[in-house]
Amino acid sequence: MNYCIVCGNFVKKVLLKDDSVERFICTTCNHIHYENPKIIVGSLPVKDDFILLCKRNIEPAKGKWTFPSGYMEIGESLEDGAKREAYEEARLVYEIIKLYGSFSNPRIGQVLFVYLAKILNKDYKAAAETSEVKLFQLNKIPWDDISFPSVEFFLKRYVADFNDNKKFKFHSNFGNY
Structure with missing residues (x-):
């Protein structure tokens, strides 16, 4: 500056x-x-044992899979920002189940908040920042093509929670940057 x-x-x-x-x-x-750090909001949109992921159509990580997420805007709540990003990236409408976790990346000045969300619509589709939107069964997540460490962090914890009698607890990378 x-x-x-x-x-x-x-x-x-x-x-x-x-x-x-x-x-x-x-x-x-x-x-x-x-x-100050930038706040990123996102969601893990789920239905039964499926999770919705978006293939990024922009850099960084173009062509890799992620969950809907992006920068929060001034005047938005965390919840409103997460819902807006899901609609912008996948034309997705959902109901928030709970705040699922946070992920800090002090090196690049970002804090991510992720919600667990129940998919409501069936007509989701790729939008400008997304080349493809797909429901993945939990045992078929494309682990080798995940976009960012934070996305992998939450996907792995969701799969573990789902397999642990669906005990969806709050997760954070506290102390593990």
Whole structure:
């Protein structure tokens, strides 16, 4: 960052008193610019022993499978963002069952929240960011073609929970970055 988003003048990085992180501060208006992680929202849309996955049509990981997810927008709740992303990527409508987990990636400044969701419509289909939408039986998930470590993390836990008498508990990668 070189310029203040408030007044347009130069910024410099400073460690403020009683703070532990250097911040960009405007040299003119003294506005403090906080750099915060991006919030990603997603869902594991399920029906019986099937899970809906989307084949990505954009980079990164174009051609790999993922669950519907994306960046949260200003003015959205986590739930609304997850539902919007599912509709944008797969024209999917669902009912949220529960918050299923969180996944932190401090290296790239992202936090993912994932919901377990019951599929309501049958006319889901690929949209602009997706080349294919498919229901996979849990024993046929394409593990070699999964897009991101966070997606694999939640898919593996869902399969384990399903096989453990459907005890769907909250999952987090806490401490395992």
